[in-house]
Amino acid sequence: MKYVAPSSVEEATSLLSTSPSAQVFAGATDVVPQLRAGRSAPEVLVDLKKIQELVSIVKDDTKWTVGAATPTANLTEDQAFSEEFQGLSEAAGLIGSDQIQNRSSLGGNLCNGSPAADSVPAMVVNGVRAVIAGPNGTRVLDVAEVVTGPGQLSLEDDEFIVEFEIDRMPERSGDAYLRMIPRTEMDIAVVGAGARVTLAEDGSIEEAIVALGAVAPTVVRVPEAEAALVGNTPNEQTLSAVAGAASEVCNPIDDKRGTIAYRKQVAGVLAKRAVLIAVERAQQRNGMK
Amino acid sequence: MAITEENPGYKWVGTRPIRPDGLEKVTGKAQFGADLMLPGMLFGKVVRSPHAHARIVSIDTTAAEAMVGVKAVITGSDFPDLAANGAHASDIDVASNAIAREKVLYEGHVVAAVAATTRDQAEAAAKAVEVTYEVLPHVLTVDEAMADGAPLLHEGMITKGVDPAPENPSNVASKILHERGDLDQGFGEAHVVVEREFTTKPVHQGYIEPHAAVADANTDGRAHIWCSSQGHFQMRAYSATVLGVSPGNLKVTAAEIGGGFGGKTVIYLEPLAVRLSQRAGRPVKLVMDRDEVFRATGPTSGTRIRVKMGVSEDGKITAAEVWMAYEAGAFSGSPVGAAGMTAIACYDIPNFVVEGYDVVCNKPRVAAYRAPGAPMAAFAVESVLDELARDIGMDPIDIRLANAAVEGTQASYGPKFPRIGFVETLEAIKDHPNYTADLGPNQGRGVSAGFWFNAGMMSSATVHINENGSATVVTGSPDIGGSRQSMALMAAEELGIPYESIKAVVADTETVGFNDVTGGSRVTLATGAAVVDACRIIVEDLRARAAKTWDVEVDQVEWVEGQAQHVEGTQPPLSLNDLAAKSGRTGGPISANASLNSRGVGAGFSTQLCDVEVDPETGVTRVVRYLTAQDAGRAISPDYVEGQMQGGVVQGIGWALNEEYIHNPDGVMENPSFLDYRIPVASDLPMIDCAIVEVPNPAHPYGVRGVGEVGIVPPMAAVGNAIRDAIDVRMTDLPMSPVRILEALNEQSD
């Protein structure tokens, strides 16, 4: 096995297109356990962290740009980012432990392709876009489109994610992410739920996005919950519609971590709670509360 | 907080000095099982069965032997056939568990082992060993194993303890029975009777350090083993049995140990490492991966337990009926015997029947785990007692006080209790502010109690006085819970010199007299008594030397605070330093040995109080407050006593809420990692408050009882009773995981 550490995106893409059994990594917090378990055996391991733009956080008037290999600790410690995207920052802050977060990245969390990856529902509700580099240049894809199934990506073998673009949080908006784990940390989400809402000036919900993790082969949006919220306030009726829609959209598995019935029921509970938190944040941010 | 019956005015016993092993551990210098490297050492890898139950048709090692770097490959046929040699049944089981011969009895059972120059070569060679199996039907639980027509693990197993003996073999290895009084009469006198059935899953001891052994064999049949264990004399004995050699041919050195909790009282790798080393002519290291630890070591039994109890209007237990079946795993020897003896030992009950079954099944052979057998039985009994208290509207501490065993009570398992401190632990809980602390929404409070015998057994110690008057205390008891500190504190008290002047060490099997395993909470009691005896011999010797120096009778000399004093003060005192410096002129080196078979163990009791909060929408339970009161007899080292008390509770909380072996229908363990086998993490736990109760054990020079085990007996029922209090649901199956709690809540609202 060979370790290489390219210093530019071009160098990395050319390495990938010339070595058929190459794998990129950022924090390697998924890669190393998988190597140890004998689940993968690439001939070349390409370290992305020596490429400057992959480890950076930049804000401009319209968006944040976060390097795909940036340790999530950098993100959660970035106060401006964490105030603007509380839910996404909290989701990144749930990954493993402090030690893990000093290495783990959003790119790795997404491209590992786990349905339970914590940052992904939070990225989806915030409409995050992935900037993907390949031998023929770059393309942009919604995060929601990157993973097609457990461990399955819509990326070509010689492509990788350079950075994520996150549009600035609109006014009167807030996001949230919650997960259910049996313990308090160092665990895998049995259910995850992200929500983002934008309120109209009258305080009703103008726009809502709800996404669930760990309850289907990929992260799933809950359009019926979103529809139930728009134009309404989060009252008992809309919230129970959110919960019902969330349970309905689930397509979970029965396994050692949870049953189908449990995942469906708790997906509803967390979706409802995440919406409530997002609404509260939207209200607070605009002094409505 | 400690309740001390009398203050004996000790100078060192009961203090909290810095732990002696801390520096080496935090700087990474301590040598654990896997740390030793020897010149020319090879790496071994074990080949394990992928099947829960299968006949070994053939093992072909030729491909593995031909691989680069491979120096030895061994299988069951490289060991003596103990069954053919007419060995004792329990020895045959030890050998068959170490490496399978005709059949594999659980997924993970060893079938072969290899040694190679590098770890990668060893792993590749292990994969190249070709084993042909004839897969047999398997049984995983007591229900399956006890069912009519169940496939048999051991074709000749006839249930022991049944009269007349059954004609047909079964998976039931033995039956136990304890009876007193008249059950019908007892239940007839009851005002309320409650009956419930409980199940628990196998749980692992969860020590952080995986098993590891290095062996270096000589051509003369002798070998040196380094391993992490709870008793290197035991490792020597078992290894000698499996290898068919004299124990004297094996020297075992104890490594530092990263947790055992009972699970490191048995052998796994040691005889394999020796045989590989003999075949290869080089030292061999074997280290388990975590998944091997889960699949092939530990755990403790899964169980099914029924409890029926009745109480009078004023809360007196009139009768108890307990039925229990314990999984033994692949070979007989579940802790159902101890379970039967402990189940109702906290209470003075006039009428009872306790019936238990030791049942083999196709899972790893169970190993001891802190108070083996007692926690599951207590979960059942203490849950039913909680229901009874609710039914008659009695405070949970008061109902236990009304029935508590005291000095003179005839224990349910036979003997009369000497002085014990159960009542004092109940009172300590009742007097603590936690007992009346306010509870928030969805919160509940539970009480539970537990009993454990504690053990005595055999120990040896040697004490050397060094030339400057410092001392070395040598024992053969591996230190798994702070025993080196306790030994040094007792020696400091006896010799009258500072704790800091004493170094306590654990010596190998050739350097100190025999010591039984570090288990049964026995080391501070028994090995401690040996240390005290050796120190007292030394003090006698020192008095004699001072008498000789002063030319007076020995009875004119007292030993006070580390110096010899003339009773009439006519001589200037002689300190230990003075005497040590002059030892060459007064009879030579100052040193003493003591060996003993300890009698007079002091039973341990613990009462615990748990507050939980249950999220009614997700079923997630968090422990918000926890208090444990335990009778230590005497807390030689209060820091370590609290560590043991808290450790037992933490493991019990894991057992209560999340820990379980999950097997798929093929009998393959699905969660052999700490990700999916969920021991609690630090953030899952509140501070565990400790109330050390000290009701001295009259049979020990300092009153020690032993504290390592009883703390894990009450927690499951304490948590379950608190959950009952919080959400009105009685959980009868462990673990009380979010999925189970939500199911129970859904049923309740239906």
Ligand SMILES: Cc1cc2nc3c(=O)[nH]c(=O)nc-3n(C[C@H](O)[C@H](O)[C@H](O)COP(=O)(O)OP(=O)(O)OC[C@H]3O[C@@H](n4cnc5c(N)ncnc54)[C@H](O)[C@@H]3O)c2cc1C
């Ligand atoms: C102890 C522990 C606890 C954990 N807890 C959690 C948790 O609570 N929640 C959670 O969601 N995860 C958890 N994880 C999993 C892991 O830490 C996260 O998925 C993490 O975000 C992965 O990031 P990484 O940079 O380490 O990925 P890596 O291991 O470097 O990569 C993961 C995968 O993504 C690919 N990849 C990496 N970067 C890119 C890129 N830029 N473009 C294309 N492909 C890329 C790699 O080839 C690999 O397939 C845990 C892991 C451990 C070891």
